Amino acid sequence: xxxxxxxxxxxxxxxxxxxxxxxxxxxxxxxxxxxxxxxxxxxxxxxxxxxxxxxxxxxxxxxxxxxxxxxxxxxxxxxxxxxxxxxxxxxxxxxxxxxxxxxxxxxxxxxxxxxxxxxxxxxxxxxxxxxxxxxxxxxxxxxxxxxxxxxxxxxxxxxxxxxxxxxxxxxxxxxxxxxxxxxxxxxxxxxxxxxxxxxxxxxxxxxxxxxxxxxxxxxx
Amino acid sequence: xxxxxxxxxxxxxxxxxxxxxxxxxxxxxxxxxxxxxxxxxxxxxxxxxxxxxxxxxxxxxxxxxxxxxxxxxxxxxxxxxxxxxxxxxxxxxxxxxxxxxxxxxxxxxxxxxxxxxxxxxxxxxxxxxxxxxxxxxxxxxxxxxxxxxxxxxxxxxxxxxxxxxxxxxxxxxxxxxxxxxxxxxxxxxxxxxxxxxxxxxxxxxxxxxxxxxxxxxxxx
DNA sequence: TTGAATAAGTGTAAGACATACACTATCACA
DNA sequence: TGTGATAGTGTATGTCTTACACTTATTCAA
Numbered sequence: 174x175x176x177x178x179x180x181x182x183x184x185x186x187x188x189x190x191x192x193x194x195x196x197x198x199x200x201x202x203x204x205x206x207x208x209x210x211x212x213x214x215x216x217x218x219x220x221x222x223x224x225x226x227x228x229x230x231x232x233x234x235x236x237x238x239x240x241x242x243x244x245x246x247x248x249x250x251x252x253x254x255x256x257x258x259x260x261x262x263x264x265x266x267x268x269x270x271x272x273x274x275x276x277x278x279x280x281x282x283x284x285x286x287x288x289x290x291x292x293x294x295x296x297x298x299x300x301x302x303x304x305x306x307x308x309x310x311x312x313x314x315x316x317x318x319x320x321x322x323x324x325x326x327x328x329x330x331x332x333x334x335x336x337x338x339x340x341x342x343x344x345x346x347x348x349x350x351x352x353x354x355x356x357x358x359x360x361x362x363x364x365x366x367x368x369x370x371x372x373x374x375x376x377x378x379x380x381x382x383x384x385x386x387x388x389x390x391x392x393x
Numbered sequence: 394x395x396x397x398x399x400x401x402x403x404x405x406x407x408x409x410x411x412x413x414x415x416x417x418x419x420x421x422x423x424x425x426x427x428x429x430x431x432x433x434x435x436x437x438x439x440x441x442x443x444x445x446x447x448x449x450x451x452x453x454x455x456x457x458x459x460x461x462x463x464x465x466x467x468x469x470x471x472x473x474x475x476x477x478x479x480x481x482x483x484x485x486x487x488x489x490x491x492x493x494x495x496x497x498x499x500x501x502x503x504x505x506x507x508x509x510x511x512x513x514x515x516x517x518x519x520x521x522x523x524x525x526x527x528x529x530x531x532x533x534x535x536x537x538x539x540x541x542x543x544x545x546x547x548x549x550x551x552x553x554x555x556x557x558x559x560x561x562x563x564x565x566x567x568x569x570x571x572x573x574x575x576x577x578x579x580x581x582x583x584x585x586x587x588x589x590x591x592x593x594x595x596x597x598x599x600x601x602x603x604x605x606x607x608x609x610x611x612x613x
Numbered sequence: 614t615t616g617a618a619t620a621a622g623t624g625t626a627a628g629a630c631a632t633a634c635a636c637t638a639t640c641a642c643a
Numbered sequence: 644t645g646t647g648a649t650a651g652t653g654t655a656t657g658t659c660t661t662a663c664a665c666t667t668a669t670t671c672a673a
């Protein structure tokens with residue numbers, strides 16, 4: 174809180190940058206959009222803020238405008254200040270990260286200028302962009318352990334194997350099936366449905382659903 | 394990252410707000426400064442950002458200017474956007490929190506307009522200011538568990554009872570002395586010195602020091 | 614119809630970590 | 644030399660974490 178006379182203050186440009194993740198084809202993927210006017214340069218969805226906007230809203234609207242995506246989990250990540258590569262003056266980047274189940278993306282407008290990239294096959298990005306992606310990924314990995322954030326990647330109903338795969342993909346390690354189930358079910362954040370998922374020539378898997386959909390809570 | 398033409402963008406005023414904590418008289422305390430021109434309104438140390446400044450530097454310089462304090466642990470907390478109470482337009486507040494041992498504050502310039510307040514005796518603050526303080530306190534409590542942040546409150550050498558007191562004050566609960574020592578020493582972040590602290594009529598306490606001073610690391 | 618392939622689903626024992634708990638040691642001071 | 648005050652120390656119990664292998668339900672092809 175600071176109340177110096179506005180005369181002493183220099184206005185700055187402020188943007189929101191959104192790192193949006195999904196999981197598809199057994200990989201963590203990230204959405205980028207082609208930078209205006211550049212063919213081979215990519216940017217995060219996001220937009221400059223106006224004085225009557227709200228940071229969160231600015232990020233959500235930018236996401237919707239650039240990608241057609243709405244209603245996703247969105248969390249503020251960190252605020253970076255870097256020189257604008259075009260103009261040289263400083264721009265404040267309020268970075269967010271967002272998560273969505275892959276199957277909510279079907280049938281979206283999806284600008285031709287946006288594209289999902291697996292995290293291990295990202296196009297060339299600036300040092301600054303890489304810092305943002307890494308911060309988002311670190312936060313995601315950390316939050317897996319102490320929040321119900323993983324469910325933001327799941328459809329309305331899902332099997333325990335699918336849920337386990339999300340943890341394995343994000344943490345880049347195999348987990349023990351029995352221990353995983355014990356732990357997950359012990360938290361009582363999900364409940365069994367009476368439906369099953371039949372795919373392939375093997376025993377069908379029971380479907381589960383979140384007990385409190387749309388809420389990310391802190392565990393422990 | 395966003396590269397829309399600057400013509401479309403509206404500049405905003407950006408400030409840093411610093412919540413600086415210390416521990417003194419067995420209480421967590423917070424530094425506020427009197428708002429310019431107001432006798433009974435208090436503000437966080439902080440300042441408006443210029444286009445050639447750096448967020449972190451802006452916060453550090455504001456701290457030094459307002460309070461004479463330098464060289465403290467400083468971490469970015471969260472970015473808030475609220476209407477300016479004076480002008481009505483929106484101001485971006487990048488909040489930081491800082492920690493310092495009490496004994497580093499002795500002999501500082503210490504503007505007459507700054508004052509330390511125990512957390513349970515804060516003066517009247519705005520809703521927004523209260524949100525910032527609560528966010529900082531939450532982060533502090535959380536980080537006690539998984540980082541070496543507590544040492545930022547300690548002098549160069551300290552007793553285990555002093556360290557335990559820091560945990561107890563921040564977490565607002567008594568801890569078991571033997572278990573506390575077992576855990577803390579087991580992490581090997583501190584080492585015994587051959588010095589003792591004699592105060593009062595009782596057995597002197599051994600002094601310990603950080604093995605890697607000035608580094609806050611993540612535990613586990 | 615039956616066997617092979619495939620993923621789903623299930624329990625237990627051992628080890629690691631967290632918790633609860635009480636007495637002795639050392640000093641200052643009266 | 645006795646009293647008051649804080650420092651310093653170990654063990655037993657319970658809880659959580661980890662490692663580990665076989666049976667079940669289904670599809671498909673022979």
